[in-house]
Amino acid sequence: MVVDVQGQALSVLSKLAQADWPDRLKVRKSFEKLVYSGSRASFRLAAGRAASKPREACPAAGDLFDLSLTDEQQMLVDMLQGFALDVLRPAAHEADAQARVPAALINQAHELSLAHYGVGEAQGGLAGERTVLSNALIAESLAQGDFSLAAALLVPLSAANCIRRWGTAEQQAAWLPAFVAEERAPVFALAVNEPGVLADPAQPATRARKRGKHYLLDGEKTLVIAGLEASRLVVSAQAGDGPALFVVDAASKGVSRRAEPCMGLKACGLARIQLKGVKVPSDCRLAGKGFDFKAFLDLGALAFCALAVGTGQAALGFVMTYCNERQAFGEPISHRQGVAFMVADIAIELDAMRLLTWRACARAEAGLPFRREAYLARLLCAEKAMKIGSDAVQLLGGHGFTQEPPVERWYRDLRSVAVLAGGLHL
Amino acid sequence: MAALLGVMELCWGDVGLLLAMPRQGLGNAAIAAVANDEQLTRFGRTWAAMAITEPGCGSDSAAIRTTAVKDGDHYILNGEKIFVTSGERADSVVVWASLDKRLGRAAIKSFVVEKGTPGMTVTRLEKKLGIKASDTASISFSDCRVPAANLLGNAEIDVQKGFAGVMETFDNTRPLVAGMAVGVARAALERASELLSKAGCRFDYAKPLLSVSHAEATLYRLEAEWEAARLLTLKAAWMADNKLPNSKEASIAKAKAGRVASEVTLKCVELAGALGYGEDELLEKWARDSKILDIFEGTQQIQLLIVARRVLGKSSGELK
Numbered sequence: 001m002v003v004d005v006q007g008q009a010l011s012v013l014s015k016l017a018q019a020d021w022p023d024r025l026k027v028r029k030s031f032e033k034l035v036y037s038g039s040r041a042s043f044r045l046a047a048g049r050a051a052s053k054p055r056e057a058c059p060a061a062g063d064l065f066d067l068s069l070t071d072e073q074q075m076l077v078d079m080l081q082g083f084a085l086d087v088l089r090p091a092a093h094e095a096d097a098q099a100r101v102p103a104a105l106i107n108q109a110h111e112l113s114l115a116h117y118g119v120g121e122a123q124g125g126l127a128g129e130r131t132v133l134s135n136a137l138i139a140e141s142l143a144q145g146d147f148s149l150a151a152a153l154l155v156p157l158s159a160a161n162c163i164r165r166w167g168t169a170e171q172q173a174a175w176l177p178a179f180v181a182e183e184r185a186p187v188f189a190l191a192v193n194e195p196g197v198l199a200d201p202a203q204p205a206t207r208a209r210k211r212g213k214h215y216l217l218d219g220e221k222t223l224v225i226a227g228l229e230a231s232r233l234v235v236s237a238q239a240g241d242g243p244a245l246f247v248v249d250a251a252s253k254g255v256s257r258r259a260e261p262c263m264g265l266k267a268c269g270l271a272r273i274q275l276k277g278v279k280v281p282s283d284c285r286l287a288g289k290g291f292d293f294k295a296f297l298d299l300g301a302l303a304f305c306a307l308a309v310g311t312g313q314a315a316l317g318f319v320m321t322y323c324n325e326r327q328a329f330g331e332p333i334s335h336r337q338g339v340a341f342m343v344a345d346i347a348i349e350l351d352a353m354r355l356l357t358w359r360a361c362a363r364a365e366a367g368l369p370f371r372r373e374a375y376l377a378r379l380l381c382a383e384k385a386m387k388i389g390s391d392a393v394q395l396l397g398g399h400g401f402t403q404e405p406p407v408e409r410w411y412r413d414l415r416s417v418a419v420l421a422g423g424l425h426l
Numbered sequence: 427m428a429a430l431l432g433v434m435e436l437c438w439g440d441v442g443l444l445l446a447m448p449r450q451g452l453g454n455a456a457i458a459a460v461a462n463d464e465q466l467t468r469f470g471r472t473w474a475a476m477a478i479t480e481p482g483c484g485s486d487s488a489a490i491r492t493t494a495v496k497d498g499d500h501y502i503l504n505g506e507k508i509f510v511t512s513g514e515r516a517d518s519v520v521v522w523a524s525l526d527k528r529l530g531r532a533a534i535k536s537f538v539v540e541k542g543t544p545g546m547t548v549t550r551l552e553k554k555l556g557i558k559a560s561d562t563a564s565i566s567f568s569d570c571r572v573p574a575a576n577l578l579g580n581a582e583i584d585v586q587k588g589f590a591g592v593m594e595t596f597d598n599t600r601p602l603v604a605g606m607a608v609g610v611a612r613a614a615l616e617r618a619s620e621l622l623s624k625a626g627c628r629f630d631y632a633k634p635l636l637s638v639s640h641a642e643a644t645l646y647r648l649e650a651e652w653e654a655a656r657l658l659t660l661k662a663a664w665m666a667d668n669k670l671p672n673s674k675e676a677s678i679a680k681a682k683a684g685r686v687a688s689e690v691t692l693k694c695v696e697l698a699g700a701l702g703y704g705e706d707e708l709l710e711k712w713a714r715d716s717k718i719l720d721i722f723e724g725t726q727q728i729q730l731l732i733v734a735r736r737v738l739g740k741s742s743g744e745l746k
Contacts, residue, residue: 065427198637200637201634340730345730356653371631371632380651
């Protein structure tokens with residue numbers, strides 16, 4: 001097993017090293033450094049696991065509050081931030097206009113092998129015991145490049161997380177190996193949102209009726225990320241014994257899909273999906289031990305919190321530069337309190353969003369109750385992220401309203417944080 | 427961090443009482459931060475209040491007019507100080523005074539003045555919005571002779587280093603004031619939630635914000651803001667404990683916690699309606715007590731200035 005983990009880590013890194021885009025983007029040097037430090041960190045990770053001591057459920061009493069990242073987490077953040085700023089940010093404008101992820105980017109993302117972090121070691125992945133915070137850091141880092149592209153790239157990782165966490169051993173063995181194969185990971189889209197006004201995702205209107213060895217699914221799902229290209233859908237539905245998740249073949253009879261253009265999130269291919277008497281085999285209902293639908297929803301909400309933090313960070317960086325460069329009345333506009341205080345407030349609320357999100361994630365991965373923390377994180381992120389998006393446009397004035405700078409896109413994308421439930425999964 | 431946790435708990439009980447507790451204040455923090463070994467032995471066990479604010483200057487502490495003139499082994503202090511917390515009951519007062527007003531902030535030094543020193547008159551301020559348990563004094567100095575050995579830190583006027591020494595104290599004390607705000611806000615949140623629960627509100631974090639009652643949604647919002655203030659405050663203290671520079675984070679914590687405490691305590695009065703407004707409940711008292719926390723140790727606006735300067739990389743001359 002130790003050899004496997006090490007092998008996987010190395011294969012991820014060597015794929016990165018062999019990829020051609022770092023050359024094209026002239027970031028080869030910095031990537032080599034990352035790959036080098038990455039392999040060191042991975043060896044250390046593997047060595048740590050070799051000792052096979054179960055990780056402590058709680059840190060030592062003296063370290064109850066500790067915001068430092070582990071070496072592995074720091075490596076991930078450095079690598080993905082580089083990718084986000086060098087690759088995602090420049091691609092975002094066109095992806096938004098074309099409403100799709102550029103093909104080249106899909107290949108580059110495959111080289112990053114993000115889904116490995118969602119697949120357990122038994123199936124050849126890298127996911128250990130505690131993964132929620134690392135997943136949040138992945139989302140946060142990618143979203144510094146672009147919210148919508150980050151969401152699209154996180155779909156395979158989210159699906160893998162979902163199957164690993166909520167599926168039985170058989171279901172994991174059947175579906176997960178494909179996520180760490182040489183070929184591109186399959187697209188399993190999470191279909192959770194429903195179109196009803198005041199809809200409560202905890203009480204899906206989509207029904208699952210048991211008929212012998214099958215379930216029949218009826219209902220409508222909205223804002224499904226990567227819903228059109230998905231080969232399978234993970235659908236939330238109300239079964240006789242409570243809300244449940246079903247892995248549905250997207251080509252099944254009774255499934256109809258259409259593109260659903262929205263205010264933002266253009267690049268990640270939002271779809272409206274109708275299910276009419278869709279026949280799903282009983283063994284496609286995710287039925288792992290300790291299935292917890294509410295925790296499923298909370299881990300979805302936290303994914304959007306993490307994306308909001310990343311995009312908020314991008315917005316802060318952008319307005320900082322702009323306000324220091326833009327001259328009015330003979331000096332940079334950042335010399336005026338009316339401007340500077342808005343920037344200060346962005347910095348304050350952004351840090352608050354990050355801390356609430358990290359705390360909910362840390363509790364989740366420690367196996368502690370995190371309902372309240374996730375609820376409050378979502379509430380705060382939904383409100384403050386939109387404020388940040390709105391203030392960023394405001395700070396740029398008329399320029400902010402045009403599509404040349406990215407702030408109007410962030411404004412449109414950040415509106416989704418309060419609206420989306422499910423679709424991604426930490 | 428240990429001090430912060432203590433402050434949070436005590437202010438859940440009462441802010442005024444915490445401020446009235448010996449050796450909790452800024453004066454002792456200043457001594458701990460700037461005093462030399464000899465001064466630490468002499469003043470380490472004293473209860474010291476802090477006198478910065480004057481009738482003509484608050485946030486702009488570089489503009490203070492109290493003067494200190496060297497005369498042999500003594501300095502002679504003249505001037506007027508107001509809003510001195512525990513000024514009447516403390517054993518001594520740390521006083522900010524200028525050695526030479528022409529040299530600006532670099533010439534400002536702090537002096538330990540022991541209670542009863544001739545030339546020092548203390549008057550207690552009785553009428554305030556809140557924190558009435560804490561004594562707030564005004565102190566006037568008229569040819570008050572203070573031993574030269576009571577000057578804290580370096581007696582030289584270093585124009586290069588300037589204000590840094592005196593301002594350093596704030597990086598450690600601002601998270602503590604933020605902690606006071608977090609403590610009193612928690613008391614209000616808990617009481618409001620108790621009263622609303624009796625009126626049928628359920629705080630189970632189960633339904634979407636749009637589907638719960640307005641009162642429940644309001645309390646959830648306040649709780650999220652409170653949690654934000656709490657975590658930002660813990661972060662600032664954690665950084666201080668780990669010797670990480672935390673000037674920006676200390677101001678972030680103070681800015682957020684100060685405004686959140688006002689918002690939370692005031693809104694909790696509103697949520698409890700007439701009951702909340704009456705003196706039979708403590709809610710109205712907390713709403714009065716909390717306001718000072720967004721004012722002393724640097725107002726909301728001063729904190730925003732500090733944060734903005736740090737974020738934007740601006741000097742105090744550029745971003746005024």
